[in-house]
Amino acid sequence: MTAGKRSWGAGIWFSQATPKFAFMAWITMKDRLATMDRVFGWCQGVDTTCxxxxxxxxxxxxxxFDCSFSSQLWEHLTRGFLHSSFSTNWDAVVRLIIAPGMEKQKRLCLRYAFQTTLYKLWRERNKRRHGERALPLQVLSKLTDKAIHNKLSLLQSKRVKGHILQYCFSTRL
Known part of the structure; x- marks a missing residue:
């Protein structure tokens, strides 16, 4: 990531974040996940294929989000409100979540979608890596969508951030 070491902190640590999702995003931002490129450095001969x-x-x-599977999930969740800013490039996505001046509802939707997507994709990746049954993209997409909508619904019921749920629904393609 080309931005400053801590400049992404506000995109991860915000008051409405789900702690386990924020922690996962923090580890991911620091590039500390045991992705296969890193595992290969510790243990030669492992299969590094996604x-x-x-x-x-x-x-x-x-x-x-370069992976064809993850990019489709990311697109489903964010294309509707990112429009021409939509990207599947890691650095571009990180720049978006820390960009100043973004409308508050859009920023919250983006940051929460980012964290939820990282968490859900990592869990799905681990399940597959350890021989468990793979979820089809459509199922993972619905589960991720539901997690985001449940959180936004909770925030709305607590009267945090106005009509965030309606905003999120209105941006779906």
Missing amino acids: VLCNNAPESRNHLF
Whole structure:
């Protein structure tokens, strides 16, 4: 990441974040996940192929969001409110979550979608890596969408951030 070491902190540590999602995002931002490119450095001879797409070596940047599987999930969740800013490039996505001047509802939706997507993709990756049954993209997409909507619904019921749920629904393609 080309931005300053701590400049992404506000994009991760915000009051409405779910702690386990924020922690996962923090580890991911620091590039400390045991992705296969890193594991290969510790243990030569391991298969570094991405288990989500089976087409490329697994790295943080590939897994989030260069991979054809993860990019489709990310697009489903964010294309509707990012429009021409939409990207599947890791550095571009990080720049978006820390960009100043973004409308508050959009920023919250983006940051929460980012964290939830990282968490859900990493869990799916680990399940597959350890031989568990793979979830189809459509199922993972619905589960991720539901997690985001549940959180936004909770925030709205607590009267945090106005009509955030309506905003999120209105941006769906």
